[in-house]
Amino acid sequence: MRRTTKQKxxxxxxxxxxxxxLLAACSSNKDNAPSNEGGGGxxxxxxxxxxxxxxxxxxxxxxxxxxxxxxxxxGPYEKELFKxxxxxxDAQIIPVTEYDTKIMTIISSGDIPDVFWAAGPTDxxxxxMQDQGAFMxxxxxxxxxxxxxxxxxxxxxxTLTDEKGDIYFIPNVSNPLVPIFTYYRQDIFEKLGIAExxxxxxxEAALAKIKENDPKMIPITAQDTIWGFGGLSTSFGFSxxxxxPANGDNRDNPEKIVPWYLTDGGKxxxxxLKNLKKEGLLxxxxxxxxxxxxxxxxxxxxxxxVLGINWGYGPxxxxxxxKTDPSAKVGILPPLEGPDGSMGGIRPFGxxxxxxxxxxKMKDPDGYFGYLNWLFTDGSDFRRYGIEGxxxxxEDGKKLLLADDDKEADYKNGQIEPLQMITPMSEALxxxxxxxxxxxxxxxxYFAEAKTKFDAYNKVQYPxxxxxxxxxxxEVEQGAQLYNDYLQSVxxxxxxxxKITEQDWDAAIDKYxxxxxxxxxxxxxxxxxxxxxxxx
Amino acid sequence: xxxxxxxxxFYLLLAPTxxxxxxxxxxxxxxxxxxxxNFQPFKGVWESxxxxxxxxxxxxxSVKFPELIRNTVLISFYRLLFGFPVPILFALMLxxxxxxxxxxxxxxITYFPHFLSWVVFGGIVFNVIGPSGIVNLVLGNLGxxxxxxxxxxxxxxxxxxxxxxxxxxxxxxIIYLAALTGIDPHLYEAVKVDGGGKLRQIWHITLPGIRxxxxxxxxxxxxxxxxxxxxxxxxxxxPVVYSVGDIIDTYVYRVGLLEANYGLAxxxxxxxxxxxxxxxxxxxxxxxxxxxKSLW
Numbered sequence: 001m002r003r004t005t006k007q008k009x010x011x012x013x014x015x016x017x018x019x020x021x022l023l024a025a026c027s028s029n030k031d032n033a034p035s036n037e038g039g040g041g042x043x044x045x046x047x048x049x050x051x052x053x054x055x056x057x058x059x060x061x062x063x064x065x066x067x068x069x070x071x072x073x074x075g076p077y078e079k080e081l082f083k084x085x086x087x088x089x090d091a092q093i094i095p096v097t098e099y100d101t102k103i104m105t106i107i108s109s110g111d112i113p114d115v116f117w118a119a120g121p122t123d124x125x126x127x128x129m130q131d132q133g134a135f136m137x138x139x140x141x142x143x144x145x146x147x148x149x150x151x152x153x154x155x156x157x158x159t160l161t162d163e164k165g166d167i168y169f170i171p172n173v174s175n176p177l178v179p180i181f182t183y184y185r186q187d188i189f190e191k192l193g194i195a196e197x198x199x200x201x202x203x204e205a206a207l208a209k210i211k212e213n214d215p216k217m218i219p220i221t222a223q224d225t226i227w228g229f230g231g232l233s234t235s236f237g238f239s240x241x242x243x244x245p246a247n248g249d250n251r252d253n254p255e256k257i258v259p260w261y262l263t264d265g266g267k268x269x270x271x272x273l274k275n276l277k278k279e280g281l282l283x284x285x286x287x288x289x290x291x292x293x294x295x296x297x298x299x300x301x302x303x304x305x306v307l308g309i310n311w312g313y314g315p316x317x318x319x320x321x322x323k324t325d326p327s328a329k330v331g332i333l334p335p336l337e338g339p340d341g342s343m344g345g346i347r348p349f350g351x352x353x354x355x356x357x358x359x360x361k362m363k364d365p366d367g368y369f370g371y372l373n374w375l376f377t378d379g380s381d382f383r384r385y386g387i388e389g390x391x392x393x394x395e396d397g398k399k400l401l402l403a404d405d406d407k408e409a410d411y412k413n414g415q416i417e418p419l420q421m422i423t424p425m426s427e428a429l430x431x432x433x434x435x436x437x438x439x440x441x442x443x444x445x446y447f448a449e450a451k452t453k454f455d456a457y458n459k460v461q462y463p464x465x466x467x468x469x470x471x472x473x474x475e476v477e478q479g480a481q482l483y484n485d486y487l488q489s490v491x492x493x494x495x496x497x498x499k500i501t502e503q504d505w506d507a508a509i510d511k512y513x514x515x516x517x518x519x520x521x522x523x524x525x526x527x528x529x530x531x532x533x534x535x536x
Numbered sequence: 537x538x539x540x541x542x543x544x545x546f547y548l549l550l551a552p553t554x555x556x557x558x559x560x561x562x563x564x565x566x567x568x569x570x571x572x573x574n575f576q577p578f579k580g581v582w583e584s585x586x587x588x589x590x591x592x593x594x595x596x597x598s599v600k601f602p603e604l605i606r607n608t609v610l611i612s613f614y615r616l617l618f619g620f621p622v623p624i625l626f627a628l629m630l631x632x633x634x635x636x637x638x639x640x641x642x643x644x645i646t647y648f649p650h651f652l653s654w655v656v657f658g659g660i661v662f663n664v665i666g667p668s669g670i671v672n673l674v675l676g677n678l679g680x681x682x683x684x685x686x687x688x689x690x691x692x693x694x695x696x697x698x699x700x701x702x703x704x705x706x707x708x709x710i711i712y713l714a715a716l717t718g719i720d721p722h723l724y725e726a727v728k729v730d731g732g733g734k735l736r737q738i739w740h741i742t743l744p745g746i747r748x749x750x751x752x753x754x755x756x757x758x759x760x761x762x763x764x765x766x767x768x769x770x771x772x773x774x775p776v777v778y779s780v781g782d783i784i785d786t787y788v789y790r791v792g793l794l795e796a797n798y799g800l801a802x803x804x805x806x807x808x809x810x811x812x813x814x815x816x817x818x819x820x821x822x823x824x825x826x827x828x829k830s831l832w
Contacts, residue, residue, distance in 0.1 A: 011545045018552040101794060108798055110577040125796040134578035284667040288687050288774045290659070360578075480795040484787065485599050492775035496687060515599075 056082065057367035059114035060090040062106070063418065064099035064354075066292075070414035077386065077415050084382055087371050093418040097292055107134075114362045117354050120169045121160060122468035124476050126357070135168040136358040141369040142167065147376035148369060151424035156351050159469060170372075171352035175428040176536050179346045179457035180230030181311040181450075186331035188217075188305050199337040200235050200272070203306075207281040210305045220276065221283035221295040222308030228295060229273070229308045230347055231335065234462045236272070237342030238265030243466035243524070252533045256525055257465045261491055267505055268339065270494045277495060287496050300324055306333075311457075314450050315441035319403050322443065330446070332453045335460060345460025348536045350468065355422065376424055384427070386416065392440070400440035463534045472523035474516055482520075486512035571803040591803035600787060608783040611764040614697045616757060622705045624750060627712035628738055646706025654703075658771030661699050662686060687776040696781070700768060711753070712746055719745035748829040755823060755831055759816040762808040784808070 065071070071093050082088055092113070094102045099117070104125075106112060112134065121127040129135065142149040142157070149157070152173050160169050189196065189206065192213055197203040207219035222228025233240040238260055245254035247264050260266040276282040283304065285294060299307035300320040309317070318330050335344035358365060375383045385392040385399050390411040392401050404412050427433065431451065438447040472479070490508040494500050513521075525531075540547060566581070571591055573584045595601065626646070633639040649657055664670050665685040672682040685691055723741045732740065766785035773781040784804060792801035816831075824830040 008545060011549060015548050015552060019555070101789075104793055104796055107796070108577055108793070110580070128576070128796075129578060132576050132578040288667065288776075290662065290771070480797075481594060481598060481791050484791050488790075489775065489778040489782070493778060496774070497689075497776040499689075 054086055056086050056088045057364060057371050058088045058090070059362065059364065059368055060092070061419075062092045062094065062103065062113045062116040063420075064096040064117055065093045065414075065417050066096050067417050068412075068414040069093055069095045070412070071418040072415070075410050075415045077391070077411055078419060080387060081382065081419055085371055085374055085379055089419055091418045095292070097290075112357075112359050114359050115356055115368065116359075117172075118169075118357050120171060120352070120355050120357075121162065122350075124471050126169075127162075127471075130162065130168045133360055134357075136360050136362055136365055137166045137168055138170065138358065138365075138369075139165075139167050141365060144366075145369045145373040147373045151376050151422065151426075153351075153425050159351070169355050169357055170422060171355035172422040173351060173425045173428060174349060174353045174423070176348040176351060176463075177346060177429070177458045177461075178349055179311050179454055180227065180308060181314065181453060181457070182231050182306060182308050182333040182336075183299065183314075183317060184306045184331050184333055186329035187327065189331070190329075196331065197333060197336060200232070200339055203232075203333070203336060204276070204281070207276065207306065208279065211279075211281055216303075218283045218298055218304040219281045220306040220308070221286065221298050221304040223292070223295050223310070224287055224289075227310055230310075231308060231333075231344060231457065233269050234347055234460065235336045235338035235342060235344035236265040236269035237338060237340060237462070238263040238269070239462040239464060240266070240269075240347055242347065242462075242464035244462065245465065254465065254531050254533075256521075257528070257531050258521055261487065262509060262521075265338075265340070265342065267502070270491075270505075271502055272339070273495045274500075278498070282495075287492075302328070311450065311454060314446065315403065315437045315443055318443040318446050319405065319441040323405070332449060334453065335457050343460045344457075345462060346457045348461055348463045348534075350464065372421060375421060383420075384433075387411065391416070395439075398436060398439075400436045403441035461533075461536060463536065465531055465533065466524065467528050467530070470524065470527045472520045472527065474523055475520045478516055479520060482512060482516050486515060486517070567802065568806055570799055571806045573799055575798040575802070577798070587799065591797075591799040592807070594791075594797075594800055595788075595804055595807070598787070600782070603779070604782060604784045604787050607780060608762055608764045608785075611693055611696055611769075611781075611783065612761045614693060615700055615764070616761075618697055619701045619705070620754065620757060622701050623708035624712055624746070626705055627709040627716060627746075628742060630709065630713065631716045631742070632734065643706065646709070648706070649703040650707035652703070654767040654771045657699070657703055658768070661695075661772065665695070687774050689777050689780045692773070692777040692781050696765065696768060696772060699772065700765060712749060715746040715749040716742065751823050751828040752831060755816060755819045758819045759812040761815060762811055 071091070073091070078089075100119075103116060103118065106116075107129070118126050121130055148170070152171055156171055156173060157167060160171065161167050188210065192209055194206045194209055195202075197206050210217055210219045230240065238244055240260055243257045243259055244263060245251050246256040246258045246262070249255055273282060277284070277286070283295065283298065295304070295307060296309060296313065296317065298304040300317055302321075302325050307317070314332075321328050321330055337343055358368065362368065385401065388394065390402075391407060392399050394400070434451075435444070435447050438444050438450070486508055490500055490505055494505060509517075570581060570584075572586060572588060573581070574587045574590075575581065576584045598604075630639060630642065633642070652660075662669065665683075666672070667682065667684070667686060669686070671685065675682055685695065719741060723745075724737050727737050727741055762784060764783045764785070766783070766789065769781055769783055769786055770789070773786070788801050788804045791797060792804070820830045820832065
């Protein structure tokens with residue numbers, strides 16, 4: 001074979017190109033992301049006042065989104081925020097249903113974003129990561145930026161302080177009293193002569209009547225799991241997805257606390273829902289459909305008569321319903337009395353709903369805290385309301401947030417939520433702002449009813465009795481495996497799998513307890529001496 | 537050495553490929569030690585404490601392990617049994633099409649699902665067979681009872697196999713189509729002269745012509761018998777079908793990844809790798825004994 005010099009050069013060039021491409025593919029894409037190096041600490045000390053001299057604070061940010069995952073970088077809202085806050089956020093969003101999985105995958109690489117959302121140190125996984133030095137200790141920044149510190153009650157900071165006195169986590173504090181309302185089509189109930197149900201039994205009879213009258217109508221649907229039927233679960237006298245008093249124990253000061261699936265109420269609630277499913281009264285996509293908001297869509301499009309959902313969706317649901325069917329009337333069921341006489345109410349959430357960790361490797365923590373501080377001080381107005389005419393309007397001197405449907409595409413929540421940080425405690429429940437949401441959505445007349453029902457639901461509480469900072473050693477070691485091996489298929493499938501019976505439920509619980517579940521319960525009860533019902 | 541120097545430009549061309557495999561396939565082997573450690577990502581592999589066989593013990597001591605193995609192997613076996621011949625048959629049929637525009641249109645349509653993620657394809661499947669999907673909508677309007685296809689343990693494995701085939705058969709046929717182009721056209725003419733029709737041509741010329749390719753792909757597919765399609769099953773499954781659809785990977789995802797137990801996930805990966813190696817060596821040996829062209 002005779003090669004010419006030209007051929008040889010060609011081969012060398014080709015190999016060179018391939019190597020370059022390989023190296024380019026292997027190299028980190030960090031260079032493409034906004035670098036932290038430029039900001040230094042200068043911007044923080046000068047404040048985020050948009051001063052021309054200060055370099056913008058740059059950081060990467062990963063957070064879950066509850067709304068539509070339609071965020072596009074470089075939108076006009078983002079530009080305005082960056083300008084006013086003197087910041088450049090490289091935001092990455094993950095739909096909330098996939099968040100826990102994806103963030104754990106990101107963490108497994110050991111290369112985490114500058115700021116990201118997580119459950120916090122009450123989850124043993126994150127506590128261990130804190131101890132491994134993955135996250136930044138924030139004590140000094142809390143002292144330096146008082147508005148950030150004041151955004152969270154001292155009692156919560158105390159809970160988050162570890163055994164060495166260090167704090168690593170910024171919680172997204174929330175009002176724990178967030179009722180799950182059961183909305184219903186008042187006009188359909190009236191047409192069929194059904195009085196507003198006061199008990200679970202009456203609700204069941206109403207659903208049967210709706211089904212009988214219109215077989216195509218879905219009598220009841222809900223956002224899946226606790227979020228949807230949270231209001232109804234309380235009528236069975238137990239704290240769903242929580243630890244509560246053992247069967248027959250005193251509710252205010254129990255001697256023993258157990259996970260919800262060991263309570264009679266938990267079991268009867270699941271098999272009541274199973275029966276609804278069997279009778280064709282429960283949405284046949286409940287726990288099967290993968291999209292987060294299928295139930296909401298069914299209700300607002302007139303396909304479902306009753307909807308269980310977080311009360312915060314009220315303005316959106318009612319305003320959409322009015323557009324779909326102007327003659328529709330939406331009511332909110334009162335807390336219902338359960339089969340064993342338990343009065344329904346609320347399952348309070350924790351003192352915070354997730355929060356943020358900051359990477360130990362973050363280059364400009366001062367800049368980041370300066371930006372957070374700005375959000376709670378000079379930037380507070382922009383954070384809460386956004387841009388006049390685009391995200392809010394002014395009526396009678398009051399700022400009213402626009403309903404998402406009334407906003408231009410570039411200013412919808414999908415473009416705002418990805419850039420939001422935490423909400424300060426002072427705004428966790430502000431009735432003026434809640435009323436403004438209803439008025440902004442054009443359904444102000446429904447606000448009084450919502451507030452009345454809010455108070456009614458909050459009268460009876462079924463809280464989490466377990467102290468989240470206490471870990472059972474066996475649970476840390478084997479808890480996930482024991483739950484997966486013995487309980488998950490029965491608990492997750494009980495409502496929708498026809499083949500799972502009450503005997504199967506009991507048998508699974510029995511096996512779980514024998515395999516180690518009982519030891520976990522004993523350890524928790526031994527370690528947690530104070531089991532008094534938390535008050536909110 | 538003289539030979540190497542003589543073929544130096546060929547070796548130079550080979551170098552990036554060798555480098556690629558070294559960097560991405562061999563150096564990461566050091567990560568296998570994670571299977572024997574309580575891996576803590578922020579401490580790094582070597583700083584994480586050793587735990588011996590604990591991760592393997594966790595996996596094998598699970599009461600669900602037999603069920604997971606059964607589900608994984610059954611789904612893979614069905615996939616092999618029903619899915620393996622489909623691209624071959626499709627390639628054979630497509631090879632007989634003489635109208636080029638029709639052939640290309642069909643190819644494009646059948647390749648397309650390969651480029652969709654399972655999240656998207658799973659959504660389409662759910663919209664077709666879900667409780668409120670197109671199938672049940674049509675059945676309902678025709679006055680029939682709705683079919684429970686999306687949450688029915690009796691049909692779940694069939695659903696996994698059928699949707700898997702639908703998504704990938706077009707793409708998988710490419711390699712057979714490429715192999716078909718390598719068959720000498722004179723051989724077909726010889727069969728025609730001997731009076732053989734289309735089926736005879738396929739049986740005596742086409743199939744033997746691509747037999748080495750079929751054997752090789754079969755060996756490779758056997759190696760992945762413990763990979764039953766994690767993403768697909770995660771997307772299509774629901775609590776009703778756990779008993780027939782929960783596979784090793786979905787379990788590891790819940791107990792390993794979601795709980796930050798990366799050692800367990802690696803241990804299972806190592807276990808699957810060892811089984812795959814045994815299978816691939818055995819299959820290669822058997823195929824070589826039957827006189828077919830084997831991988832090595």
